[in-house]
Amino acid sequence: MADDRGVPNGTGTPDLTAVADHQAKVAALLQPTPVLVKPLADCLGHALAEDLVAPISLPPFDNSAMDGYAVRSVDLVDASPEQPVELPVQEDIPAGRIDVPPLQPGTAHRIMTGAQMPPGADAVIPVERTDRGTEHVRAFASVQPGAHVRRAGEDVTAGSTVLTAGTTLAAAQLGVAAAIGAAQLPVHRPVRVLVLSTGSELVEPGTALQPGQIYESNGLMLAAAVREAGGEATLLRFVPDDVDAFHRALAPHLASTDLLITSGGVSAGAYEVVKDALTGEGVEFTKVAMQPGMPQGCGRYRGGMAVVTLPGNPVSSMVSFEVFVRPALLAAAGHRTTRRPVRRAVLTEPLTAPTDRRQYRRGRFDPATGTVGLQGAPGSHLLAGLAQANCLLEIPEDVTELAAESTVDVMLLD
Numbered sequence: 001m002a003d004d005r006g007v008p009n010g011t012g013t014p015d016l017t018a019v020a021d022h023q024a025k026v027a028a029l030l031q032p033t034p035v036l037v038k039p040l041a042d043c044l045g046h047a048l049a050e051d052l053v054a055p056i057s058l059p060p061f062d063n064s065a066m067d068g069y070a071v072r073s074v075d076l077v078d079a080s081p082e083q084p085v086e087l088p089v090q091e092d093i094p095a096g097r098i099d100v101p102p103l104q105p106g107t108a109h110r111i112m113t114g115a116q117m118p119p120g121a122d123a124v125i126p127v128e129r130t131d132r133g134t135e136h137v138r139a140f141a142s143v144q145p146g147a148h149v150r151r152a153g154e155d156v157t158a159g160s161t162v163l164t165a166g167t168t169l170a171a172a173q174l175g176v177a178a179a180i181g182a183a184q185l186p187v188h189r190p191v192r193v194l195v196l197s198t199g200s201e202l203v204e205p206g207t208a209l210q211p212g213q214i215y216e217s218n219g220l221m222l223a224a225a226v227r228e229a230g231g232e233a234t235l236l237r238f239v240p241d242d243v244d245a246f247h248r249a250l251a252p253h254l255a256s257t258d259l260l261i262t263s264g265g266v267s268a269g270a271y272e273v274v275k276d277a278l279t280g281e282g283v284e285f286t287k288v289a290m291q292p293g294m295p296q297g298c299g300r301y302r303g304g305m306a307v308v309t310l311p312g313n314p315v316s317s318m319v320s321f322e323v324f325v326r327p328a329l330l331a332a333a334g335h336r337t338t339r340r341p342v343r344r345a346v347l348t349e350p351l352t353a354p355t356d357r358r359q360y361r362r363g364r365f366d367p368a369t370g371t372v373g374l375q376g377a378p379g380s381h382l383l384a385g386l387a388q389a390n391c392l393l394e395i396p397e398d399v400t401e402l403a404a405e406s407t408v409d410v411m412l413l414d
């Protein structure tokens, strides 16, 4: 069939599309999403759209790193356990006190962690090295100038960039944004994804299975994968294996969807509703030089909404999502890092792989030893193995076997 044929690709199998070519085609379908300004608390997982410049320094003022006494270090040069130095305590400075009086020579201010250093003091002696006095304090040790003082600007200087555009906002990034006083941030809107699954054999988990039926799992799994990648997912399941019903199911979602992801219904069978409905509507189907995940398609539905059709076998669906969709989703939503981390690992067992296809085997990578073992057989229906895996082994197109102790690239999934 003409629509099953790809272009020459250098893989040695001229009728298959190279993985990189299909990746590029999928990535080109999605435009960057618009920028929104959101309250900080709603920014988790979004990509920052502009560099974040600090309007203040951090710390904003010199402050104490310890609960103790602010002193002039010269006043304590002779202090020792045998010969403590006693100073009158003139002020109490809890964190947050804004009217901090200067320190007079030969005196101490009691000071708490985070409180502003009084002018004239150059060190803090921790309470543990004193008798903890409140009227007078006896110091049992000397202190170096600058001891236990956190200097203004030693973390961030006003005017410097604390986060660059494209940063994925996780807890620490939101923390530093709050610390410099940002109440809201410009972020990219998440990609709005419609996940659609078809198949007359599929039933809702929680209901009784009839012979020949299976529980629908791809829709739920792909919607979760979209959300994990920072996208917004709407799930449309149990769309009947009927072309008209397929188009009717899409209609209400066209205006509010950036990307449609389908699973199933694209191979060579007699009832391939996704392929039947989308052929001639702007979506092209191909076979990619990859296993699992060979039957793929992508395009623009009637010139508008981007579409990626993934194969129905559950492992094929998820691996295809990882290889083609996830990087494109992250790029469109403005994230600088769009690829999973890849490590070189030593195989603990031998494996074989098909000719002229890039194979993705499921594995468990042990970061302590830098080794990887296979998790289950290659079959693209073996979902439990994927659920146990923490990585995908990427076996290049020209490799058909690897001995134990060989090195291989692994794409880390968590």
Ligand SMILES: Nc1nc2c(c(=O)[nH]1)N[C@H]1C(S)=C(S)[C@@H](COP(=O)(O)OP(=O)(O)OC[C@H]3O[C@@H](n4cnc5c(N)ncnc54)[C@H](O)[C@@H]3O)O[C@H]1N2
Residues within 6 Å of the ligand: 197, 198, 199, 201, 202, 214, 215, 216, 217, 218, 219, 263, 264, 265, 266, 267, 268, 269, 272, 292, 293, 294, 295, 310, 311, 312, 313, 314, 316, 380
């Ligand atoms: N004659 C050929 N047969 C097949 C070919 C081929 O080239 N020639 N390709 C095989 C490969 S490779 C794959 S992958 C699958 C892809 O098939 P489809 O994308 O058309 O998917 P379906 O046939 O609809 O389903 C395949 C398999 O997955 C199960 N499935 C589908 N959707 C779901 C879902 N939402 N939740 C759980 N499981 C699902 C379905 O029951 C089937 O078992 O085709 C091969 N065949």
Ligand code: MOO
Residues within 6 Å of the ligand: 290, 291, 292, 293, 294, 295, 311, 313, 316, 380
């Ligand atoms: O490509 Mo299919 O995805 O081998 O199972």
